[in-house]
Amino acid sequence: MAFDSLFCSVLAQVARVARFVTHLCDWASLATVATRAPVEGQPFSNVFSISDGPELQSSGVPYLYLTPMEISVQDLQVSPVSSLSMSLAQTDFCRDSGYDPQSPLCAHVILSGSVLQINGSEADFAKKALFSRHPEMMDWPHDHGWFFAKFNITLVWVLDYFGGVKTVSPEEYFQASPDQTSVRLASDTLHITSLD
Amino acid sequence: MAFDSLFCSVLAQVARVARFVTHLCDWASLATVATRAPVEGQPFSNVFSISDGPELQSSGVPYLYLTPMEISVQDLQVSPVSSLSMSLAQTDFCRDSGYDPQSPLCAHVILSGSVLQINGSEADFAKKALFSRHPEMMDWPHDHGWFFAKFNITLVWVLDYFGGVKTVSPEEYFQASPDQTSVRLASDTLHITSLD
Numbered sequence: 001m002a003f004d005s006l007f008c009s010v011l012a013q014v015a016r017v018a019r020f021v022t023h024l025c026d027w028a029s030l031a032t033v034a035t036r037a038p039v040e041g042q043p044f045s046n047v048f049s050i051s052d053g054p055e056l057q058s059s060g061v062p063y064l065y066l067t068p069m070e071i072s073v074q075d076l077q078v079s080p081v082s083s084l085s086m087s088l089a090q091t092d093f094c095r096d097s098g099y100d101p102q103s104p105l106c107a108h109v110i111l112s113g114s115v116l117q118i119n120g121s122e123a124d125f126a127k128k129a130l131f132s133r134h135p136e137m138m139d140w141p142h143d144h145g146w147f148f149a150k151f152n153i154t155l156v157w158v159l160d161y162f163g164g165v166k167t168v169s170p171e172e173y174f175q176a177s178p179d180q181t182s183v184r185l186a187s188d189t190l191h192i193t194s195l196d
Numbered sequence: 197m198a199f200d201s202l203f204c205s206v207l208a209q210v211a212r213v214a215r216f217v218t219h220l221c222d223w224a225s226l227a228t229v230a231t232r233a234p235v236e237g238q239p240f241s242n243v244f245s246i247s248d249g250p251e252l253q254s255s256g257v258p259y260l261y262l263t264p265m266e267i268s269v270q271d272l273q274v275s276p277v278s279s280l281s282m283s284l285a286q287t288d289f290c291r292d293s294g295y296d297p298q299s300p301l302c303a304h305v306i307l308s309g310s311v312l313q314i315n316g317s318e319a320d321f322a323k324k325a326l327f328s329r330h331p332e333m334m335d336w337p338h339d340h341g342w343f344f345a346k347f348n349i350t351l352v353w354v355l356d357y358f359g360g361v362k363t364v365s366p367e368e369y370f371q372a373s374p375d376q377t378s379v380r381l382a383s384d385t386l387h388i389t390s391l392d
Contacts, residue, residue: 027285031228033229033239034308039351043279044227045227046281047298048297071361082238084241089286098332100333102330110241136296137298154234157267
C-alpha cells in the first residue's frame, strides 16, 4: 500500500474510534472558562449527559439538554467555546480489559468546539437522542428553562494507543462510520466484542 | 437547633460528601487552558487517573502521575490553574440507583485550584496512593519523565442535591471525615450501603 493510502486508512480508523466512543458514551466532561467569582477566567470542569443519537442511530453530534440555571451554562452564555471529553473508562470496557483510565488503551476522545442552542428539526432529533437514552430528563422541572444544544465540533483529539494524541478534522469524523463492527480499537480488536 | 448550628451541620455534611466522592473516584476530568494551535487559549478537557490515598486512607488531596509528554501537562506548565471534576457516574452507584449522570442526585464534585509537582515524603505518599489503586502505572515507560503531582484545592463545588451548587472551603473539606459510614448522600442514605 502506498504511504498516502496507508495514512488515509489509519486516519479513517482513528475517526471511526472517535465516532464509536462518542456514540457509546452517555455522559461527558465539559470544560468552560468560569465567569463567576472567585474563579473568574479559570478553566472549569463539569459533568453533562450527552447523546449523539438513539442507540445505533449515531449522528456524531453530541447533543445536550441544558438550563440557564446551571453554572457551566452561565459560562457558555459568555463564551460558548469549550471542550468535551469522553472516555471508555465510563463503560465496563477498560475495567474488563485491565486498562487503567489514564492509559491510551482505555480510549478517550476530546472535542474542541462550542456549545450552541438548537431549534426546529435538529432540536427534535436531539430530544429523541437524549430522552431515549436519558428517560429521566422528561421529568426534569418544567420551570427551569431547559433547551436543546449541540456541541459544534471544530477539532477531534483521539487517545487510543501509544505514541501520543492524534487529531481528526470534523469532515473526517463525520464521514467515518460509528458502526461497532467496523471499529478496531488499537488496543485490542478482540475486546470490542465484549462491548455488545 | 439554632440556625448557625444547623448551617454548620449542613456544611459539614456537604464537605463529607465531597471527601467521599473524591476518595471513591479512580479518575477525573481535568480542565486546562490549551497552549497549542489551533485551540490556544481555549478550555481543554482531558482524563487522568487519580488517588487521594490507598483504599480507606483518604487524604482528600487528589494525586496524579504525569509526564511532560502529555498535552494537558504541557498546558499546566504554562499555567497550573485548572479544575478537576469527579462524578459517582463512574461508579455503579448512579446506574444502580437510577440517577441520570447529569442529575445532582448522581453526586459530582468540582475542584478549583492548580496542579503542582511534589517531592519528598508527599511524593512517597502519592506513589503509594496511586500505585496501590492503579498498579499498571508501575510499568509505564521509564523514559517518559513521569513525576508525582497534587491538585492543590482552592475551592470545592458540590452538586449532590436539587437547589444548585454548594461551595466548601479547603479548610472545611480537609476537616471533614471521608468515612463512608458518616456520609449521608442527600439523594438517599440507603443507597450508600450498596457502595461497599
